[in-house]
Amino acid sequence: MKVVVMGAGVIGVTTAYYLARQGAEVVVLDRQPGPGMETSYANAGELSYGMTSPWAAPGIPMKALKWLFMKRRPLFIWPLISPRMWKWGAQMLTNCTEEAYDLNKSRMVRVSNYSRDVMPDLIAETGIGYDGREQGTLQLFRTEKQLKASKADQAILAEFDSPFEVLDRDGCIAAEPALELVRDKFVGGLRLTADRTGDCRLFTMALADKTAELGATFHYGQKIRLIQTRGEEVIGVMTENLGRVEGDAYVCALGSFGPKLLGPIDIRLPVYPVKGYSVTLPVTDDAFAPQSTIMDETHKVAITRLGDRIRVAGTAEIAGYSNKLGPHATDTVRHVIGDLFPKGGDLDRAEGWTGLRPMTPDGTPVLGPTRYRNLYLNTGHGTLGWTMAAGSGRAVADLVMGKKPEIDFDGLTAARYGI
Incomplete structure (x- = not known):
């Protein structure tokens, strides 16, 4: 055939x-x-089996409104004259219910869990290298409110057989020692132990x-x-x-x-395309650099270690098929890496990138x-x-x-x- x-x-x-x-x-x-x-080409580098969930969720419309007014916001929406964009947005809103979220989550997890199970076989049979690591993802909470809200995620992770650990501040530092330098900037975390990382390209x-x-x-x-x-x-x-x-x-x-x-x-x-941004920078000191992936819950930014590089990715921008990398496009991801790992990488040598994520409304x-x-x-x-x-x-x-x-x-x- x-x-x-x-x-x-x-x-x-x-x-x-x-x-x-x-x-x-x-x-x-x-x-x-x-x-x-x-x-x-330059995505977040996460094989995030434990963080598989739809963007359309209960409470997201209100959160999205708040995000639009943040200084370093994770979401940008440009109101284009595009019937297709507005139809997609309306469909997404209809999926922001408990019933729709549970159904969509179950469908997505079916695919990601299967991918988690077959990926090791693919690597074993091909022997390919891709700067892969198997040290999980640390979802980092800057506030007690975020930590308490994660209980709902913990219940879902348990339901779908995704292993996790709830960590206090010291537990987060044990998983990512470089966070000791900024221990006053977070209160705890949720570590997804089955997650992996690697350079997708x-x-x-x-x-x-x-x-x-x-x-x-x-x-x-x-x-x-x-x-x-x-x-x-x-x-x-x-x-x-x-x-x-x-x-x-x-x-x-x-x-x-x-x-x-x-x-x-x-x-x-x-x-519909949802634009994302990343920067990739060289590690300057391993002792102060991330070892796996850290997800900053406040800014929705992922920081991932890829060999001797750090990839920092985030932001959702709804702007049609524009692939323009403006002068301030990566400000948020640059802020987060500088805030959490100030001595880990050389921001002056960071390379910016933008790409279009193919999103369905569910x-x-x-x-x-x-x-x-x-x-x-x-x-x-x-x-x-x-x-x-x-x-x-x-x-x-x-x-x-x-x-x-x-x-x-x-x-x-x-x-x-x-x-």
């Missing part, structure tokens, strides 16, 4: 790997000059090489113009330079850009079949593409190859949106 995979980010490459491993003839198309060069590049060794062909610098259909099947993908690329099956793993191709063939996918990715018998989706992972990549890639590849997936696709497909 010949399978055309659209997109060479972490989602597309993991899907291609699992397809090639099962004997498929795989062709991967991407407009960038190499793998993992868009949303996968390094992983994607290394896995692309392994996938090519299995016989897959990667065509970079190829902008996809349109998907061609006849009746109930896809018959080809038109590219800028290669012309039409044909296959027996097709997988769309284009993240935020998927809806631009899917809309013309009447798949109105509610995936937080759950869109996986599996479509109205076209040979077109499949693997998209809409939001901030959790790196976390869910191995699991969703393997499950979708199994489906394409006619093998029963090891997870239930109920509630994960486009059918939940009536498309």
Whole structure:
């Protein structure tokens, strides 16, 4: 079977790997000059299995209003004249109920737990390196109110079999010794012990090489113009330079850009880009640098150790498809790393980045079949593409190859949106 995979980010490459491993003839198309060069390029670096939850949650609308007035706010909304943006926002608001949150959370955890379970096998069988660590995530609380509010999260973590530890100030410092220097700035934390960290782009590049060794062909610098259909099947993908690329099956793993191709063939996918920012800086002193991931609950900023570098990522900006990195865009993430690890890294050498997270209004990715018998989706992972990549890639590849997936696709497909 010949399978055309659209997109060479972490989602597309993991899907291609699992397809090639099962004997498929795989062709991967991407407009960038190499793998993992868009949303996968400089994300937070978290494999955050324990922090899998939808953004749409009870209380979020009120929190969002407060965030908009913070000096270093985690959320920016630019009121564009975009019916698609406002429809997506309205759909998100309808998911901010207890009932919707519980349902969406259960669907997301199904994918992330599966990814957590299969990731070690993928690493063992490929032997790839990606600056990976297995020291968990420390959710850091600056106030007693945040610490008390975490009891609700603890109940959910216990329900979904995600191991955790509740830590006082000294416990946080034991997990992250460099925090001793700023011990007066936090009161405690919640440590998610099953979480891992690693450089998503390094992983994607290394896995692309392994996938090519299995016989897959990667065509970079190829902008996809349109998907061609006849009746109930896809018959080809038109590219800028290669012309039409044909296959027996097709997988769309284009993240935020998927809806631009899917809309013309009447798949109105509610995936919208939510912009995020990061900086990457060199470690200057290991004794004062983070050892794993710290999530600053106040600013919603993640600080992750990646080898001899520190990645600091956060901010949610709803601004359409703008990929502009303005002069003050990374001020919040720079503030947080300077505030918590003032001697750990060289901010003067920090490299800024921005990328578009493909968000669904309910937080759950869109996986599996479509109205076209040979077109499949693997998209809409939001901030959790790196976390869910191995699991969703393997499950979708199994489906394409006619093998029963090891997870239930109920509630994960486009059918939940009536498309």
